[in-house]
Amino acid sequence: MEFQNCLPIWDKLSKAQQDSILGSVVSRQITRGTVVHGGNTDCTGLLLVKSGQLRAYILSEEGREITIYRLFDRDVCLFSASCMLRSIQFDITIEAEKDASLWVIPAELYRKIMEESAPAANYTNEIMASRFSEVMWLVEQIMWKSMDRRVADFLLAESAIEGTARLSVTHEAIANHLGTHREVVTRMLRYLQGEGMVKLSRGVVELLDAKRLETLGRA
Numbered sequence: 001m002e003f004q005n006c007l008p009i010w011d012k013l014s015k016a017q018q019d020s021i022l023g024s025v026v027s028r029q030i031t032r033g034t035v036v037h038g039g040n041t042d043c044t045g046l047l048l049v050k051s052g053q054l055r056a057y058i059l060s061e062e063g064r065e066i067t068i069y070r071l072f073d074r075d076v077c078l079f080s081a082s083c084m085l086r087s088i089q090f091d092i093t094i095e096a097e098k099d100a101s102l103w104v105i106p107a108e109l110y111r112k113i114m115e116e117s118a119p120a121a122n123y124t125n126e127i128m129a130s131r132f133s134e135v136m137w138l139v140e141q142i143m144w145k146s147m148d149r150r151v152a153d154f155l156l157a158e159s160a161i162e163g164t165a166r167l168s169v170t171h172e173a174i175a176n177h178l179g180t181h182r183e184v185v186t187r188m189l190r191y192l193q194g195e196g197m198v199k200l201s202r203g204v205v206e207l208l209d210a211k212r213l214e215t216l217g218r219a
Helices: 015-024 079-084 107-116 118-144 147-162 171-178 182-194 210-218
Strands: 026-030 035-038 046-059 065-071 093-105 198-201 204-207
Touching (some): 035 046, 035 079, 046 079, 065 093, 065 118, 065 171, 093 107, 147 171, 147 182, 147 204, 147 210, 171 182, 182 198
Antiparallel strands (some): 046 065, 046 093, 198 204
């Protein structure tokens, strides 16, 4: 998979802009658990995921994590180039959930191209709008959905991502995604197990009744 085939606006850039990117883009291989970007003082650059899976999250003052979005193949992350986004006033950490292969475009170069190219500016705005929608969806979940419903939604989403009903995920990891305490997640999972929707074992949550989980998530 070539870089040019993964950037949607590539054919709309000038030859000079394309050459500038190709001359500056860096390829990175990262292992699971690696922090790719940490906070708004870190200007990693624009990330384009070739393969793998990343998680973007924020930390509360108490040190609790909450996932705001995930990145998969061909996804672009703008928040890793926070130095070119002056209006971003909160810290975002980006971590590899799986081994990943990335391309990194220097932030200053991308900002220069964005200022010169209307297609690049429009593409950037579309990404920002999409991320904003994801954040607003998260706010809605936190404000209006009970924790059992949020846990059910998470398990279904994770099952869809992994392509299996048997999830290798700890209670702590689920808590980090949802911005709550491990004990709360454990209580919710035991409730779901008692209702026959899941089966719990060490480091594994197996979905037994996806339809009932879907019904709970929509309740």
